[in-house]
Amino acid sequence: MTTDATRADLAPDPLTLEAENDARRIKFVLFTIGVLLFVNISASLIPSTKWWKSAVFAVALNLSLYAAYTARYRDWKLLRWLVVVVVAGFVELVADWWLVMRAGPILDGVQTGNLIYGEMPKIWKSPAYMPLAWAGVLVQIMALGVWLRGRLGMVKATLITALIGGINIPVYEMIARWAEWWIYVHVPMAVKNAPWYIIVGEFLCCLPLVWIGVRAERARVDRLILLGVLAGAGIFVAYWVAFQMVGHCGDPLGSSFAGRVLDFVHGCQVPRGAS
DSSP states (O other): OOOHHHHHSSSHHHHHHHHHHHHHHHHHHHHHHHHHHHHHHHHHTSGGGGHHHHHHHHHHHHHHHHHHHHHHTOOOOHHHHHHHHHHHHHHHHHHHHHHHHSOOOOEETTEEEEEEEEEEEEEEEEEEEEEEEEEEHHHHHHHHHHHHHHHHHHHHHHEEEEEEHHHHHHHHHHHHHHSSSSOOOOSSSEEEEEEEHHHHHHHHHHHTHHHHHHHHHHHOOOHHHHHHHHHHHHHHHHHHHHHHHSSSOOOOOOHIIIIIOTTTTTOOOOOOOOO
């Protein structure tokens, strides 16, 4: 005869279940990182007449994997993170507008940007798929960061997560150039199509992701939306700060350290007389 005490002994230990869920989730996240890189690199080889469709396919595939995993395992923690990063992706449209319209030199009396997208369906100044593209990458970095926090503590996990963001996301900038998704102009470049300020900006915008991810684990919907707004606003602030540090092209007066010293691949080809 099964007693209440026996049932309690047979019940799964919550801590054990949480550890199993964390281990399964991080394996899945690492798998999606590999899949997304493979699909994006493959997409960059598709003829340019189909380039924006290949980007949409990569974004849709990545988020479909997350939706399927969340439904299969009822991973409410991952679902909450997805809500946060989707909100952040739409708030990031403000940062995109600034990069496209304002973060560049004044040419012929007109303020310009340094980010140029090709012809494709758009939301505001960004490709229509961009908010979900950001969501797909941010959720990967956030999940990695929270997993590291449980093993290394908040400070180390935050720094490592920011380093991962500073390395991982610029990889997509280089892929984007090959695939003709977008290009940067009039900014000091670290590597092909990856400006210095983007690398620094990605590092900065990933700094709060561990803190946000931890607070989102059991948050209500209204708090998740607020955290998403903070993450998206943080992207704009990070880009703005990074651009002031290493984004301006050099001139006789020396507008930035990067413009004078770090421009290894000639990203600062601003016409004479531009300011």
